Amino acid sequence: MALLKREEWQGFVRDVDWTYTYVDDDAVFPEWHSGTGKVPREAWSAWEEDYKVSYPEYVAVQRDKEASAYAVKAALQRSSTFEHLDEGWKSATKMHFGGVALVEYAAVLAELKMARFGLNGAWRNMATFGQLDELRHAQITTFFGHEFVGKDAQYDWTQKAFHTNDWVLISLRNLFDNMMIAPNVVDMAIELPFTFETGFTNLQFVALASDALESGDVNFANMISSIQTDEARHSQQGGPTLEILVEHDPVRAQWVVDKAFWGSARAFAALTGPAMDYYTPLEHRKQSYREFMEEWVIDQFVRTIEDYGLRKPWFWDEFMRGLDIWHHGLQMGLWYWRPTLWWRPKAGVSQDERAWLAEKYPNWEKVYGDKWDVLIDNVNANNVEATLPETLPWLCMTCHLPCCNATQSRDGTWRVRDWPLRYDGKTFHFCTNACRQIFWKDRDNVNHETLVDRFLAGQIQPMDVGGILGYMGMTPDAMGDDPDYEAWTRDYVGRPADGIALGAQS
Amino acid sequence: MTQELGVEDQAPQLVPLNAIFATDFVQILVPVTTANTMREVAAAVAHHVEGRRVRALPYDKVVIHEGRRLPPDMTVAAAGIQPLDHVTVEYDIPEGS
Numbered sequence: 344m345a346l347l348k349r350e351e352w353q354g355f356v357r358d359v360d361w362t363y364t365y366v367d368d369d370a371v372f373p374e375w376h377s378g379t380g381k382v383p384r385e386a387w388s389a390w391e392e393d394y395k396v397s398y399p400e401y402v403a404v405q406r407d408k409e410a411s412a413y414a415v416k417a418a419l420q421r422s423s424t425f426e427h428l429d430e431g432w433k434s435a436t437k438m439h440f441g442g443v444a445l446v447e448y449a450a451v452l453a454e455l456k457m458a459r460f461g462l463n464g465a466w467r468n469m470a471t472f473g474q475l476d477e478l479r480h481a482q483i484t485t486f487f488g489h490e491f492v493g494k495d496a497q498y499d500w501t502q503k504a505f506h507t508n509d510w511v512l513i514s515l516r517n518l519f520d521n522m523m524i525a526p527n528v529v530d531m532a533i534e535l536p537f538t539f540e541t542g543f544t545n546l547q548f549v550a551l552a553s554d555a556l557e558s559g560d561v562n563f564a565n566m567i568s569s570i571q572t573d574e575a576r577h578s579q580q581g582g583p584t585l586e587i588l589v590e591h592d593p594v595r596a597q598w599v600v601d602k603a604f605w606g607s608a609r610a611f612a613a614l615t616g617p618a619m620d621y622y623t624p625l626e627h628r629k630q631s632y633r634e635f636m637e638e639w640v641i642d643q644f645v646r647t648i649e650d651y652g653l654r655k656p657w658f659w660d661e662f663m664r665g666l667d668i669w670h671h672g673l674q675m676g677l678w679y680w681r682p683t684l685w686w687r688p689k690a691g692v693s694q695d696e697r698a699w700l701a702e703k704y705p706n707w708e709k710v711y712g713d714k715w716d717v718l719i720d721n722v723n724a725n726n727v728e729a730t731l732p733e734t735l736p737w738l739c740m741t742c743h744l745p746c747c748n749a750t751q752s753r754d755g756t757w758r759v760r761d762w763p764l765r766y767d768g769k770t771f772h773f774c775t776n777a778c779r780q781i782f783w784k785d786r787d788n789v790n791h792e793t794l795v796d797r798f799l800a801g802q803i804q805p806m807d808v809g810g811i812l813g814y815m816g817m818t819p820d821a822m823g824d825d826p827d828y829e830a831w832t833r834d835y836v837g838r839p840a841d842g843i844a845l846g847a848q849s
Numbered sequence: 850m851t852q853e854l855g856v857e858d859q860a861p862q863l864v865p866l867n868a869i870f871a872t873d874f875v876q877i878l879v880p881v882t883t884a885n886t887m888r889e890v891a892a893a894v895a896h897h898v899e900g901r902r903v904r905a906l907p908y909d910k911v912v913i914h915e916g917r918r919l920p921p922d923m924t925v926a927a928a929g930i931q932p933l934d935h936v937t938v939e940y941d942i943p944e945g946s
Contacts, residue, residue, distance in 0.1 A: 734879060841904065841905075
């Protein structure tokens with residue numbers, strides 16, 4: 344018997360909506376999960392993905408991808424490649440493994456929710472493939488990280504990190520619970536596949552794969568590339584959903600895009616920014632984080648949202664100014680609070696590295712140079728102790744990252760300013776104006792307690808550095824430290840050093 | 850009843866502050882008490898930053914709360930500083946120096 348042509352049967356497996364007779368439609372697609380809002384129910388019948396996939400095609404393609412990724416892994420396992428990788432790059436991968444592996448699993452739950460409550464059969468079909476994709480990503484990321492556990496205990500955080508109360512993870516959980524777990528599926532399709540995946544991760548994965556190859560980590564590049572091809576397919580759930588929402592409720596569409604973009608941008612500043620501008624060895628850097636964001640995220644994102652009839656988010660100027668500031672402040676915070684990390688953060692401020700930073704970010708020396716100089720002088724005075732934390736950074740109530748964003752005054756000085764909000768008998772603090780605004784509009788949504796809130800509420804005992812590290816699940820074998828103090832301080836040995844911590848001068 | 854006592858006569862209460870020291874890059878958590886003077890608050894904030902990330906300068910320090918420069922002998926209670934309030938600690942650099 345001859346097989347039917349694809350176009351002759353595709354409709355039967357794709358267009359599977361029917362009219363219910365035993366139950367009401369809103370019992371099957373309740374508003375709190377399906378979220379049609381002001382969009383008429385019948386409008387969703389126009390939902391159409393850009394390119395269509397059948398299950399046999401999906402299975403065949405995925406099988407090939409898996410076989411290829413694992414074949415490369417098996418071949419490289421017998422080589423000594425890992426031993427020759429720079430610790431800066433290794434730490435970028437440790438951060439990635441711990442920060443991403445089980446976020447991929449949260450994405451399985453998000454895709455499953457869209458596969459169940461999506462308002463069009465084709466959308467649910469695409470989300471079914473999407474959840475299989477995300478399951479594969481959770482597995483492949485965990486498995487690839489697991490290979491190195493025997494060589495370095497920090498890789499154990501590939502699987503462990505997401506289960507801990509480490510502040511980095513609390514920040515990611517707050518972001519992704521808001522993006523992947525809590526929303527109705529309409530908002531979710533716009534936050535996750537459209538804004539986060541199309542706007543950020545697709546492009547970051549391309550850049551990360553390229554950085555991996557540049558750093559000699561073929562295995563990681565292979566894993567990332569394999570994942571990225573799935574993202575490119577299932578992220579297309581966002582576009583058709585946004586198109587329909589913009590037509591019927593453009594105000595809601597704009598708000599959902601705006602807040603997802605902001606949350607994604609804050610997380611990227613913390614994780615991708617330091618990896619690109621500080622951890623990657625100077626000779627392997629192809630572009631700065633700002634250049635990467637401008638070329639790969641900003642230009643494409645603005646063009647895309649304008650194509651859908653939306654505007655740049657209201658916080659655009661604050662975001663653009665932050666490209667010169669956010670990740671540099673976060674780099675200093677990650678480095679200073681390094682015992683709380685499951686990787687070894689490079690300081691990356693030798694004279695050559697600073698010259699590169701100053702070229703890419705003309706205000707870098709003015710805003711950060713003086714503070715790194717004091718840290719350098721302490722290290723060179725054998726007073727590393729003065730460069731270790733004795734209290735917590737204040738964590739923003741929205742993004743849960745340290746409040747460390749300097750802004751310039753009219754007199755030219757740079758200062759970190761407070762963005763407070765008194766609400767419900769309590770004072771909240773935010774790192775930026777937009778984080779405060781998003782909290783205010785979304786205050787009844789998911790807002791985890793920050794680590795500072797937990798500390799002050801007595802949830803962390805004993806109330807000292809040891810108690811905090813224990814609460815975060817940190818153990819001595821995985822605790823972060825600078826991989827090579829001398830690498831970035833030796834250029835400055837012997838210079839006069841006034842005004843450093845007392846311990847160093849005694 | 851404690852409500853009838855003046856703020857200076859009450860037992861010291863813990864006042865966790867959101868604080869920033871001069872040109873430092875980040876706000877930090879600094880616990881003080883209602884009985885601490887502004888001189889002590891400035892020292893408590895400076896302890897985490899001065900000479901560690903911000904080069905120490907030979908000047909007195911001043912606590913600024915909601916735009917007010919508070920006198921060094923004033924207590925947290927008298928200043929009306931509440932738990933979770935923000936304070937800035939600056940060097941009191943004489944004009945022209």
